[in-house]
Amino acid sequence: MLEIDVLTIFPDLFTPFLEAAFVGSAQEQEAARIGVHDLREWTEDRHRSVDDSPYGGGPGMVMTPEPLIPAIESLAGPKGPDRVGRVVYLTPQGEPLSQGKLLEMAQGPPILLVCGRYEGIDQRVLDLAVDEEVSIGDYVLSGGEIPAMVLIEGLVRLLPGVLGNPESIETESFRGGDFLEGPQYTRPPIYRGLEVPLVLRSGNHAAIEEWHREHALARTRARRPDLLDRAGGSGFSSSEIGGSKPNEKVRPGDRVEN
Ligand code: 6GU
Numbered sequence: 001m002l003e004i005d006v007l008t009i010f011p012d013l014f015t016p017f018l019e020a021a022f023v024g025s026a027q028e029q030e031a032a033r034i035g036v037h038d039l040r041e042w043t044e045d046r047h048r049s050v051d052d053s054p055y056g057g058g059p060g061m062v063m064t065p066e067p068l069i070p071a072i073e074s075l076a077g078p079k080g081p082d083r084v085g086r087v088v089y090l091t092p093q094g095e096p097l098s099q100g101k102l103l104e105m106a107q108g109p110p111i112l113l114v115c116g117r118y119e120g121i122d123q124r125v126l127d128l129a130v131d132e133e134v135s136i137g138d139y140v141l142s143g144g145e146i147p148a149m150v151l152i153e154g155l156v157r158l159l160p161g162v163l164g165n166p167e168s169i170e171t172e173s174f175r176g177g178d179f180l181e182g183p184q185y186t187r188p189p190i191y192r193g194l195e196v197p198l199v200l201r202s203g204n205h206a207a208i209e210e211w212h213r214e215h216a217l218a219r220t221r222a223r224r225p226d227l228l229d230r231a232g233g234s235g236f237s238s239s240e241i242g243g244s245k246p247n248e249k250v251r252p253g254d255r256v257e258n
Contacts, residue, residue: 002032002155003085003110005075006148007068009050009117011038013145023156031159034152037075042067051118060119065128068114068121072129076112079129085110087131090144090151091120094133097151101134105151106158113151115144180224182215189257202254 006014014036017023026032040048044067051061077083088111095101105111114121114130126133136147156162185196199211220227 001030002026002106002159004032004113004152004155005035005037005110006113006115006152007037007039007071007075008115008143008145008148009039010115010143010145011036014149017149017152022162023152026156026159026162029162031162032156037071039067039071042071042074054119058119062119063116063121063125065122065124068125069129072112072114072125076110079131083131085112087112087114087129088151089114089116089121089126089130089133090136090147091116091133092135092138092140094135096138097134097136097154099154102151102154102158106155111155113144113148115148117143178227178230179216179220180227182212182219198256201257203257204254207254 008014018027018034018036023032023034027034039050043049049064050067051063054060054062072087076085076087079087086105086109090113134147134151136150141147185200189196189201197211199207202208217228
């Protein structure tokens with residue numbers, strides 16, 4: 001079971017997300033358990049404060065060690081050998097999230113996602129209570145709540161059976177992970193004069209697979225050549241670098257679906 005807890009000052013942001021079909025059904029199937037916790041429940045002052053102005057000056061506010069550290073420790077235990085699971089702080093300063101990171105996290109121990117707001121959190125929280133820092137990309141958001149939802153959705157869809165189609169995850173490790181997906185089509189066969197390539201309607205499964213591979217490669221080369229450099233040619237033979245003309249993979253006698 002995928003076990004995730006979230007620590008946030010905006011727990012209500014998660015309600016519609018966790019009730020939505022996708023994440024909701026994973027929880028109903030008991031494939032996932034996601035708990036959301038309001039950081040203010042660990043405050044002890046009258047104003048339930050979670051932040052203060054930064055030492056040395058500067059704009060904005062910084063989240064204080066109190067109540068963050070007691071909250072993290074009550075949900076995940078103390079940092080070190082007695083900790084239950086891993087504590088992940090969401091921040092643009094973190095390790096970039098990737099499909100590989102998601103696959104690794106999906107197989108690992110329970111996860112506590114710590115969402116920051118304001119300009120950040122006191123460094124001592126990271127030193128004393130956080131195990132790792134994760135970023136969802138090179139841009140800045142106001143808080144870790146949306147990144148936490150990104151991570152949760154990326155993890156939940158890896159659970160077997162939750163997508164409804166157990167094969168799709170496997171297909172994806174070929175495209176989607178190392179390569180971009182190519183074009184996809186559904187009915188009608190002709191829309192505003194644009195026709196679905198005949199090979200996809202031919203019933204020739206080997207030809208269809210080859211068509212998808214070629215287009216995944218062509219699109220990746222055009223849009224994300226960095227992915228091909230990184231993959232080192234895995235999945236594609238050098239003869240596949242050429243590409244075929246539209247419809248040339250349809251053989252005489254192939255059944256064409258309309
Ligand atoms: Cl994880 N947090 C925030 N606040 N901004 C981000 C991010 C995370 N990843 C990219 N931008």
